[in-house]
Amino acid sequence: MTIPIYCCLFLDQSALFPPWKSSHYDVVVGVLSARNNHELRNVIRGTWLKHLLQHPALSQRVLVKFIIGAHGCEVPVEDREDPYSCKLLNITNPVLSQExxxxxxxxxxxxxxxxxxxxxxxxxxxxxxxxxxxxxxxxxxxxxxxxxxxxxxxxxxxxxxxxxxxxxxxxxxxxxxxxxxxxxxxxxxxxxxxxxxxxxxxxxxxxxxxxxxxxxxxxxxxxxxxxxxxxxxxxxxxxxxxxxxxxxxxxxxxxxxxxxxNLHSRPRRLIDHISSLQEEDALLKEESSLYDDIVFVDVVDTYRNVPAKLLNFYKWTVETTSFDLLLKTDDDCYIDLEAVFNRIALKKLDGPNFWWGNFRLNWAVDRTGKWQELEYPGPAYPAFACGSGYMISSDIVRWLASNSGRLKTYQGEDVSMGIWMAAIGPKRYQVSTSERVWPQGSVVSRTAVSRSSHRGSVVNESD
Known part of the structure; x- marks a missing residue:
């Protein structure tokens, strides 16, 4: 049986947040995914998501959506200041061969x-x-x-x-x-x-x-x-x-x-890149039409914009669905949904204001590199959930959605979430060591195609 899933497309803002709500779900799963990660999404569709859709009971209780930025960066990677943002490396008339x-x-x-x-x-x-x-x-x-x-x-x-x-x-x-x-x-x-x-x-x-x-x-x-x-x-x-x-x-x-x-070849590179973006848009539109499991959020899809992707998705869930819990994960992770529901029942995670994940405490703020943070003034971040995924109650999602226009985004979605949560102090449930064993007892796990760039992640590490 097919779950009634409703997605949005790129251009019409009204299509991003339609006025109706779908059926009630116990859990909404948001899977962060980059625009070009077609292969990783198909791996999920062929494994745990396929199992979910074929499950007579779970298919009615869980909604899964891939979260993708509606816009690709129009600056070629070679011409950006860094690979994590969409800022043009604006070098013109360089002063060469002199001090x-x-x-x-x-x-x-x-x-x-x-x-x-x-x-x-x-x-x-x-x-x-x-x-x-x-x-x-x-x-x-x-x-x-x-x-x-x-x-x-x-x-x-x-x-x-x-x-x-x-x-x-x-x-x-x-x-x-x-x-x-x-x-x-x-x-x-x-x-x-x-x-x-x-x-x-x-x-x-x-x-x-x-x-x-x-x-x-x-x-x-x-x-x-x-x-x-x-x-x-x-x-x-x-x-x-x-x-x-x-x-x-x-x-x-x-x-x-x-x-x-490099500067001389930039115009040609830009033309080729824009052409590639158009092809990517067409592929994503086709993919969305075929699988009906993508939410396109109105941001440029870069690493630095992942916190904004999440906030936009939280708004989408609140305005289009009814649910109890939200599980956020990544497109290189495997989810054992039966284990998820078993943990929910075991821990009695059915109340308000809770956050379940693998937390890092007193994590030092990086001032350089991929995780460079110049906006947060403290030497250490508030507690944040890292790794493969976390779960939050629907009231927290509603709070995030209603305040999304005022919440400041920081360098990463995990630390941003920690800073936002410090304002409301949810009950934190730490994943125990026994719950992170692979494969027995695993709830959410990195797959064998895990990207080494994830903060604190290891292949087959689970949350």
């Missing part, structure tokens, strides 16, 4: 003496560079260089400096424009490198510095970006002292020929 001063002052502007003895600036490398020199501003009223200042470059989250330049009256380096520079050991800083330059006065007086908004950033055509905390915002955890500029650095762009070749 570039990262910061400069206008002719009629001079840096002023401040009370700050430690000043720092953070930046991100978008295309490989080599820093050749570190520099400090000087006081125009001084004769020669009369200060003792240390300049250090740190990689984000690292305690040991990559290199250091020390300035003193007998060793002040070379004067260029309004700065004194000293050469440093040269390393190639790769794409996605994030660093912080720290100027520290060894004297009693403060540094000669400027506010970031009062200097010109020379980004070489877009190969680096200064990271600022923003007006009134909390400073980044790895920032030292006061945000600002007390000098600068000189750098060169690496692999210039390869960069020019």
């Amino acid at each position: 570039i001063e990262a910061f400069s002052l206008s002719e009629d502007t001079s840096p002023g003496l401040s009370e700050d003895r430690v000043v720092s600036v953070s930046f991100r490398v978008l295309y490989p560079i080599v820093i050749t020199s570190l520099g400090v501003f000087y006081d125009a009223s001084d004769v020669g260089f009369q200060r003792n200042i240390t300049v250090k470059l740190y990689q984000a989250e690292q305690e040991e400096a990559l290199f250091v330049a020390r300035f003193s009256p007998p060793s002040c380096g070379v004067q260029v424009n309004k700065l004194w520079y000293k050469p440093v050991e040269q390393f190639i800083l790769p794409e996605s490198f994030e660093g912080t330059i720290v100027w520290e006065s060894q004297d009693l007086q403060g540094l000669v510095s400027r506010n970031l908004h009062k200097v010109t950033v020379n980004d070489g055509g877009g190969v680096l970006r200064v990271i600022t905390a923003g007006e009134g915002a909390l400073p980044h955890e790895f920032m030292e002292g006061v945000e600002g500029v007390a000098g600068g650095f000189i750098y060169t762009i690496q692999e210039g020929d390869a960069l020019l070749k």
Whole structure:
């Protein structure tokens, strides 16, 4: 018997959330899936979902939907700032085969003496560079260089400096424009490198510095970006002292020929990518029509948008279905639905305000890499469910849906869920070790095609 499942398609917003509700279900299963994961979805349709649809009792109690972003990213992967978002790597007219001063002052502007003895600036490398020199501003009223200042470059989250330049009256380096520079050991800083330059006065007086908004950033055509905390915002955890500029650095762009070749081929690459997106849209439309088990949510389908995908799906479930529990999982997982219902009965998970999963406590916030988090200010996340899946009661889903327009999304759906849940304090039910044995006792498990990129996941790990 076929379950009456209703799906939406791409263009008409009214089709996303139709005004009617379907039959009541004990459990709604939301399966997060990327647009191009046709194979993984078909594996599910041929295994546990097939078993569900053929089961005389469970087929009436469970609704399964794949959650897919209605829009593909229109920027080719090769032209994005990172593979996790849809932001264009906007490099134009790169400055090649010459040294570039990262910061400069206008002719009629001079840096002023401040009370700050430690000043720092953070930046991100978008295309490989080599820093050749570190520099400090000087006081125009001084004769020669009369200060003792240390300049250090740190990689984000690292305690040991990559290199250091020390300035003193007998060793002040070379004067260029309004700065004194000293050469440093040269390393190639790769794409996605994030660093912080720290100027520290060894004297009693403060540094000669400027506010970031009062200097010109020379980004070489877009190969680096200064990271600022923003007006009134909390400073980044790895920032030292006061945000600002007390000098600068000189750098060169690496692999210039390869960069020019990449930029030259970008228009052709974009045309091919748009064509591929159109083919993907057609395939997804056909797949949805054939299986009737997809919910297209109105977001661009990227890793960074997974929290938004979930919130949109929660809205869909509340507005189109009636249910008691919601189980969220991924498209590389196997679900033993009989075991799920046995656990529900055993644990008496039929009340309001509960959350069942494998929780991580006091998990440190990553400031770099795939799970980079610059929005959450604390050093550790609230408790969050990780791994293959979790289950929540319908009242929590309704709360999430009704507040979806106000809830801030963070770098991942698991930690976002933990932060959101911290506001309402649901009863948490921790999956016990015996419930995570494979295959006996397993409820939700990673399949043999498990992606290693999942946070905290291991092949055949179950929740």
